[in-house]
Every structure is written in structure tokens, then in C-alpha cells.
Amino acid sequence: xxxxxxxxxYKIIExxxxxxxxxxxxxxxxxxxxxxxxxxxxxxxxxRYENEEAVxxxxxxxxxxSAERLKGVDSTLKIQPAELGDSAVYLCASSPGMxxxxxxxPGTRLLVL
Amino acid sequence: xxxxTQLDSQVPVFEEAPVELRCNYSSSVSVYxxxxxxxxxxxxxxxxxxxxxxTLVKGINGFEAEFNKSQTSFHLRKPSVHxxxxxxxxxxxxxxxGGFKTIFGAGTRLFxxx
Numbered sequence: 001x002x003x004x005x006x007x008x009x010y011k012i013i014e015x016x017x018x019x020x021x022x023x024x025x026x027x028x029x030x031x032x033x034x035x036x037x038x039x040x041x042x043x044x045x046x047x048r049y050e051n052e053e054a055v056x057x058x059x060x061x062x063x064x065x066s067a068e069r070l071k072g073v074d075s076t077l078k079i080q081p082a083e084l085g086d087s088a089v090y091l092c093a094s095s096p097g098m099x100x101x102x103x104x105x106p107g108t109r110l111l112v113l
Numbered sequence: 114x115x116x117x118t119q120l121d122s123q124v125p126v127f128e129e130a131p132v133e134l135r136c137n138y139s140s141s142v143s144v145y146x147x148x149x150x151x152x153x154x155x156x157x158x159x160x161x162x163x164x165x166x167x168t169l170v171k172g173i174n175g176f177e178a179e180f181n182k183s184q185t186s187f188h189l190r191k192p193s194v195h196x197x198x199x200x201x202x203x204x205x206x207x208x209x210x211g212g213f214k215t216i217f218g219a220g221t222r223l224f225x226x227x
Contacts, residue, residue, distance in 0.1 A: 004156070042117075042203050042217030043157070056214060091156055099145065099213035104156030 002026070004105035006092050012111045018080035021108045025073070025094030032069055033102060034077050035091040043091055049075065050098060082112045115140040117206050119218035127226050128196055134189040134221045136204035146187040147205040147215070148178055157203060163187065174198070199225045 005024040013019050025032050030051050035043035046065065048056040051072040060067065064083070069075040079086055089109050093102040120135040138144065145164050149157040161172025168180040178189045187204060204218040 040122075040220070042205075042219050044217070045214060048214075093156075099207060101147075101159050101162065102157075102215065104149075104158070106154070106156045109154075 004092055004094055004103055006090075006105035006108055008108055009106060010109050010111075012113065013082055014113050015084055016081040018078065019082050019110065020076055020078045021090050021092075021110075023075045023077070023092030023105060025075075025092070026103055029094035029096055029103070030072070031095045031098055031100070032075050033091075033093040033095075034067060034075070035093065037089040037091055037107070039088070046077070046090075055098075082110075084112050086110060087112045115144070115206050115208055115214075115216045117204050117216050117218035119202075119204055119221050121221050122219070123222045123224065125224045125226060126194055129193045131192050132190065132194050132198075132223065134202050134204075134223065136187045136189065136218060138185050138187065138204070138206045140185075140206060140208050142208045145207045145213075146178075146180060147207070148172065148176070148187075148189050149203045149205060149217075150174075151201040151203065151220075153200075160189070160202075194223070194225050196225050196227060198223060 032049040034046040037043045047060045047067050049069045067077045089107040091107045093104045095102045116139045118137045126132045147162045148160040151157045161170045163170045163180045171177045176191050201220045203220050207213050207215040
């Protein structure tokens with residue numbers, strides 16, 4: 001069974017540029033999460049989807065971050081414009097349902113110069 | 114509100130020695146507790162979880178953890194570590210308030226030396 005797929009694995013951009021990350025969850029998993037992981041820290045939830053509905057986006061900086069999961073399967077997280085402080089690893093995870101074990105992708109490591 | 118504290122940021126240990134990684138949590142409701150491992154340049158992988166029932170939980174790779182409600186702890190243990198156990202370990206808590214939002218600790222870096 002394929003795991004959670006994320007692309008790209010690495011991204012280097014200049015500040016003020018836009019960037020997008022893509023995630024394909026495990027087949028059949030209704031819940032999808034985007035996390036931010038800073039160096040030396042644990043993951044922090046940005047947004048959680050139940051199917052195509054965003055049920056928790058309270059930690060998403062909505063002035064520059066946006067996300068979508070149009071058909072309730074794969075998802076895209078976008079930053080526009082990127083700032084130096086956005087340099088981090090962006091993790092995607094999925095689970096069969098709310099409260100169940102989360103399965104993580106390898107992450108996208110973003111460096112903003 | 115829920116929170117997780119991992120008491121050690123780094124734990125160096127010699128190969129074949131026992132190890133304990135400490136985790137304390139705070140929550141006003143019933144909790145689910147997890148330990149995840151993260152190898153370099155990889156995502157997190159579930160080691161074990163406590164949902165209910167027996168307070169001693171066994172996971173993969175010989176790890177186990179004990180849920181102690183009175184001390185609000187969920188320490189991770191392994192009786193004999195291997196070089197390959199070198200990784201970052203995260204404790205996490207989830208509860209049935211806030212829609213089962215999962216809160217992660219800051220992580221403990223386990224470094225196994227030969």
C-alpha cells in the first residue's frame with residue numbers, strides 16, 4: 001500500500017515569491033492534515049480536512065497561506081508571498097477518520113532566501 | 114487546553130543499554146497518547162499508542178510505554194537500544210475536545226553510541 005506522497009521534497013525560493021506544496025493521502029483516508037515543523041520542534045497543525053471540508057484552520061496564517069482539497073482526495077498548500085520565517089518542513093498526514101492514527105508523508109523542506 | 118512536555122531534549126546512550134524518554138501531558142479530558150519516531154529526512158512513524166485499557170502499551174521495534182494517569186505521564190522505554198534507534202522521538206496527546214486535535218511535544222533526540 002502506498003503511503004502519503006508529498007512533492008516536492010525540497011524547495012528553495014526567494015522571499016516574496018509564491019510556493020505550493022502537494023499531498024496525496026493514503027487511499028480511503030478521509031482526514032488530511034497539514035503541519036508545520038520548525039527545526040528542533042514538534043509538528044504544529046496548520047489545517048485539517050474532513051473530506052473536502054476544512055474543520056480546523058485556526059492556526060493557518062490566512063493573510064498569506066491557503067489550502068484546498070477540492071475533491072476530498074489530494075490537497076495543495078500555498079504560500080503567497082513567502083517570508084524568511086516560513087523556512088521549515090511542511091508535513092502532510094492522513095488518517096482513516098478523526099482521532100485515528102495519523103500516517104505522515106516525508107515532508108517538503110522549504111528554504112526562503 | 115492540552116499540552117505535552119518532553120523533559121529531555123537530547124538523550125545520549127550506549128548501544129545495548131536501556132533507555133527511558135520522558136513525557137508529561139496536561140489535559141482536562143480523557144486522552145489518547147502517542148509516541149512517534151522520526152528518522153532523518155523522513156516523516157513521523159507511529160511507535161505505539163494508548164487509547165484505553167491496559168496501561169502498559171507495547172509498540173514496534175521493542176519499545177513500550179506506560180500510561181500513568183495520576184502522574185500524567187507516558188514515558189517511553191526500551192530495555193536494550195541499537196544504533197539504528199538513533200532518531201527524534203515525539204510524544205503526542207489527543208482528546209475528544211477540540212475535535213481530537215493532536216498536540217505534539219518538542220521532541221527528544223535519542224543518540225545511540227557504539
